[in-house]
Amino acid sequence: MRILKIIAVSGSLAALAMGMSALPAQAVSAAAAGPAVASVQRAAPQSPDDCLLYLNDHGYPSTPARVSACNSLVEAFCIEILEDSEVLSSVAVTACRLS
Structure with missing residues (x-):
């Protein structure tokens, strides 16, 4: 039973670590996409x-x-x-x- 708990905790920590490591990669890919993407994201609503x-x-x-x-x-x-x-x-x- 103790081994199952250790595996569950290890898996949760690994999933958390992988999720956190994806955040900087997403930020880098958005920055690498260039100013065109940034301008699209900041476009004001039209009227x-x-x-x-x-x-x-x-x-x-x-x-x-x-x-x-x-x-x-x-x-x-x-x-x-x-x-x-x-x-x-x-x-x-x-x-x-x-x-």
């Missing part, structure tokens, strides 16, 4: 304001239709509304992905 700012930066002023499009929860509706308000298709797609 309808980002959509409108993108449109404004590309020469499309805010209108009620464009505000409505950027507030749409469905990307396809957003794109359709922006295209209907004379926004270039490629700009509409990018803007809607930002909202």
Whole structure:
């Protein structure tokens, strides 16, 4: 019986040691992955304001239709509304992905 207890304790300690040794390896692999991974992990949530700012930066002023499009929860509706308000298709797609 004593041998079984010793084996159980040894196994628990080994499992604990292996689990703890994995933590530094994970940290190193994340650091080695480079700044691209770090920037993805720290990316701020996007909002309808980002959509409108993108449109404004590309020469499309805010209108009620464009505000409505950027507030749409469905990307396809957003794109359709922006295209209907004379926004270039490629700009509409990018803007809607930002909202």
